[in-house]
Amino acid sequence: MIAALRKEFLLQWRTRAQAVAVFVFGATSLLLFSFAIGPNAAALRQHAAGFLWLGLLLSSTLTLSESFHAEMENRALEGLLLLPVSPRVLYYGKALANTVQLMLLGIALVPVMVVLYDAGTTRIPIVLLIIALGTAGISAPGTLYSAMTAQARAKQTLLPLLLFPLIVPVLLASVKATSLAILGDPMDQSSAWLALLVAFDGIYWSLCGLLFDRVVED
Amino acid sequence: MTGGYITGGWPYVIAAYSWTALVLTAYAVSLFVRLRKSR
Amino acid sequence: MLANPRFPKLPYALMTLGVVCLLIGSYLGLFVAPPEHYMGEVQRIMYVHVPTAWNWMLAVLFTFGAAIAYLFTSDFKWDARVEAGLEVGALLGFLLCCQGAIWAKPTWGVWWDWDPRLTSTAVLLCSFAGILALRRFVDEPTKRAVLSSVATIIASVDLPIVYFSVRWWNSLHQMQSSPATVSSQFHLPLRLNAFGILFLMSGFIALRARIASQRLSSELAPPPQELVGELA
Amino acid sequence: MPMEPLAIDASHLARRYGRRWALSDVSFQLAPGKIMMVAGRNGSGKTTLLRILSTAIRADIGHATVGGHDIVKERDAIRRATALLAHQSYLYESLTARENLEIISGAPAASAALERVGLLDRANDAVSTFSAGMRKRLSFARVLLQKPSIAFLDEPFGQLDPEGFALVEEVIAELKRGGATVIVATHQVDRVGRFADAQLALENGRVA
Numbered sequence: 001m002i003a004a005l006r007k008e009f010l011l012q013w014r015t016r017a018q019a020v021a022v023f024v025f026g027a028t029s030l031l032l033f034s035f036a037i038g039p040n041a042a043a044l045r046q047h048a049a050g051f052l053w054l055g056l057l058l059s060s061t062l063t064l065s066e067s068f069h070a071e072m073e074n075r076a077l078e079g080l081l082l083l084p085v086s087p088r089v090l091y092y093g094k095a096l097a098n099t100v101q102l103m104l105l106g107i108a109l110v111p112v113m114v115v116l117y118d119a120g121t122t123r124i125p126i127v128l129l130i131i132a133l134g135t136a137g138i139s140a141p142g143t144l145y146s147a148m149t150a151q152a153r154a155k156q157t158l159l160p161l162l163l164f165p166l167i168v169p170v171l172l173a174s175v176k177a178t179s180l181a182i183l184g185d186p187m188d189q190s191s192a193w194l195a196l197l198v199a200f201d202g203i204y205w206s207l208c209g210l211l212f213d214r215v216v217e218d
Numbered sequence: 219m220t221g222g223y224i225t226g227g228w229p230y231v232i233a234a235y236s237w238t239a240l241v242l243t244a245y246a247v248s249l250f251v252r253l254r255k256s257r
Numbered sequence: 258m259l260a261n262p263r264f265p266k267l268p269y270a271l272m273t274l275g276v277v278c279l280l281i282g283s284y285l286g287l288f289v290a291p292p293e294h295y296m297g298e299v300q301r302i303m304y305v306h307v308p309t310a311w312n313w314m315l316a317v318l319f320t321f322g323a324a325i326a327y328l329f330t331s332d333f334k335w336d337a338r339v340e341a342g343l344e345v346g347a348l349l350g351f352l353l354c355c356q357g358a359i360w361a362k363p364t365w366g367v368w369w370d371w372d373p374r375l376t377s378t379a380v381l382l383c384s385f386a387g388i389l390a391l392r393r394f395v396d397e398p399t400k401r402a403v404l405s406s407v408a409t410i411i412a413s414v415d416l417p418i419v420y421f422s423v424r425w426w427n428s429l430h431q432m433q434s435s436p437a438t439v440s441s442q443f444h445l446p447l448r449l450n451a452f453g454i455l456f457l458m459s460g461f462i463a464l465r466a467r468i469a470s471q472r473l474s475s476e477l478a479p480p481p482q483e484l485v486g487e488l489a
Numbered sequence: 490m491p492m493e494p495l496a497i498d499a500s501h502l503a504r505r506y507g508r509r510w511a512l513s514d515v516s517f518q519l520a521p522g523k524i525m526m527v528a529g530r531n532g533s534g535k536t537t538l539l540r541i542l543s544t545a546i547r548a549d550i551g552h553a554t555v556g557g558h559d560i561v562k563e564r565d566a567i568r569r570a571t572a573l574l575a576h577q578s579y580l581y582e583s584l585t586a587r588e589n590l591e592i593i594s595g596a597p598a599a600s601a602a603l604e605r606v607g608l609l610d611r612a613n614d615a616v617s618t619f620s621a622g623m624r625k626r627l628s629f630a631r632v633l634l635q636k637p638s639i640a641f642l643d644e645p646f647g648q649l650d651p652e653g654f655a656l657v658e659e660v661i662a663e664l665k666r667g668g669a670t671v672i673v674a675t676h677q678v679d680r681v682g683r684f685a686d687a688q689l690a691l692e693n694g695r696v697a
Contacts, residue, residue: 003591003592007581007584007588007592010584010588011581011583011584014583014584014615015583070581070582070583073581073582074577074578074579074580074581074582075575075577075579076579076580076581078545078575078577078579079575079577079579079580079631080579080592081545081568082543082544082545082568082571082572082573082579083568083592083593083635084564084565084568084569086565141411144407144411145408148391148404148407148408149391151395151400151404152391152394152395152404153394153395153396154394157390158387158390158391158394161383161386161387161390161391162384162387162388162391162408164383165380165381165383165384165387165412165415166384166411166412166415168380168415168419168422168423169415169418169419169421169422172422172423172426173422176426192425193425196418196421196422196425199418200418203414203418204411207410207411207414208411211407211410211411214328214403214407215403215404215407217547218400218545218546218547225297225298226298226363227296227297227298227299227300227301227363228298230298230299230302230359230360230362230363231287231298231299231301231302233359234302234305234306234355234356234359234360235283235287235302235305237352237355237356237359238305238309238352238355238356241348241351241352241355242352242457245348245461246272246461249461249464249465249468252468253464253467253468253471256468256471256472256475257471396507397506397507398507476507476508477505477507477508478505478507478508478509478510480503480550481503481510481513481514
């Protein structure tokens with residue numbers, strides 16, 4: 001597992017220019033959302049969490065659809081499977097690397113949100129926890145779908161088409177929890193939303209690991 | 219005789235039934251066409 | 258070689274039986290049953306909406322089962338049923354959303370009222386549409402079958418999660434509207450329509466699976482003669 | 490029957506790609522420690538056969554054992570015992586030669602393998618800067634690192650310069666001295682014929 005992770009982070013380090021480009025994409029989309037609403041500060045602040053997560057979700061498809069690009073070149077994926085590397089180790093290595101990359105992206109987008117939508121919050125640890133759980137929820141099925149769509153034509157359009165309906169619960173829970181953190185949480189509802197995120201992560205981190213070897217074997 | 223608070227519901231009822239019937243028949247027709255084409 | 262020749266005429270019989278039941282059930286629901294006390298005539302949409310919902314759920318369960326069966330048996334007849342189930346499931350899901358919208362307009366004044374059941378139907382409809390698109394973009398038959406089965410399993414497992422998360426998300430500002438508890442004399446049209454759609458749907462799935470099988474047998478070369486005996 | 494299990498015992502293997510049977514009804518046996526040449530033109534099914542036996546892909550019909558392990562039930566055992574030199578290089582373009590090898594084993598073994606194939610001076614360059622011949626040598630290093638008891642080499646001489654040919658023949662001899670079985674798929678029958686112990690000729694998917 002360590003070797004798999006080392007390889008993943010090496011790969012990501014080598015293609016870090018792409019990660020910066022994805023961040024710029026995310027920040028630009030946050031800007032665009034504010035144009036859609038207009039300069040009304042109160043409204044922007046109200047929807048700040050929603051915009052953050054929409055921006056993160058849209059940029060996540062860029063990182064996810066590239067995550068198996070290296071493996072598809074020169075059929076490196078088959079090379080790994082024949083070593084043998086267990087598909088499960090390969091999946092969890094890739095999913096973990098994707099989660100970390102999306103978390104960094106999310107954390108980098110928070111200041112952009114705070115500035116653009118005046119959505120400052122003192123509950124930094126809660127926001128970080130939500131970002132961790134939310135991005136884990138996106139990258140578990142996202143990694144599996146990226147491995148699937150890497151073997152299909154038109155993978156750029158297929159991945160979001162398959163992923164977005166699936167992660168509706170993650171989006172709902174993350175946006176709710178984040179906005180409670182920003183706008184105040186009188187009745188302490190965020191624990192319920194965090195529980196939902198944990199449940200979703202638990203289900204999909206195990207289910208996708210189980211199904212991954214069928215997706216990559218020929 | 220149309221008691222109850224919501225009155226004048228008929229057009230919606232007709233719309234729901236006819237739309238359902240239309241979509242189901244269209245699908246049935248598409249099945250027959252595809253069945254004949256792929257034989 | 259894959260299409261089941263055992264009962265060639267069965268789907269057509271099922272469909273006609275279904276149409277007959279639907280006609281009778283709808284006639285009873287539209288003209289014979291009394292209007293509901295609160296909702297008046299609009300309640301009659303229930304006689305087609307609720308049966309569609311029951312059968313949509315059945316179609317989703319059928320597709321989920323067929324996907325699991327394919328992963329275990331790698332037998333293409335299950336893949337054909339997955340494809341059929343996906344399409345008919347999407348069809349019924351689409352109908353459900355339309356009926357739900359038509360029902361919501363007079364009742365709540367808006368076309369879409371974020372009712373947890375309807376919303377999760379719409380979400381699964383998008384998932385099924387996505388899987389159908391995936392099937393069209395993967396050419397190798399075996400790979401296409403495995404990937405769409407895996408995607409079907411993942412999307413189906415997501416259904417209850419979406420339902421509960423939307424219910425929490427939605428219950429804050431509007432009491433969840435469940436169709437009025439249907440008193441006895443309303444049952445007959447409901448049950449008739451339910452069986453009507455069930456027969457019709459089964460006929461659709463059987464025919465659609467046959468189409469899928471025929472396409473498959475034209476895509477897959479038959480086994481070489483000298484190996485026919487060897488077929489595992 | 491030889492005492493040790495056969496290196497390879499294949500019967501009625503067949504695999505189709507859509508409408509075409511790339512391989513149909515191929516059966517053969519191979520004793521361990523031998524070098525076998527699988528000869529045939531392009532599209533004769535050589536690559537498909539090697540990919541089935543190395544468990545890269547599944548056979549649609551038929552069954553086989555490799556190193557005594559069944560290709561359907563004991564795939565992991567076969568993968569530990571074998572290595573495949575495929576058309577594709579199995580390399581990560583954005584990683585360096587050394588990093589590609591360190592996915593398989595520790596640094597010392599990786600350096601030794603790099604030296605063996607004459608790439609030590611390019612160890613820290615990204616594979617994307619490598620020529621086709623250098624990639625083939627690096628793929629060879631990948632095969633050696635796995636210390637296979639059965640090696641599948643698909644067109645080992647492709648894209649190599651004359652020095653490369655000598656290297657390939659040395660490596661095959663080294664594998665054989667180590668007791669390994671080597672299966673070489675090639676259309677250069679004369680070159681491989683010189684040192685092959687057994688031969689299997691394929692013609693559009695069937696044993697010629």
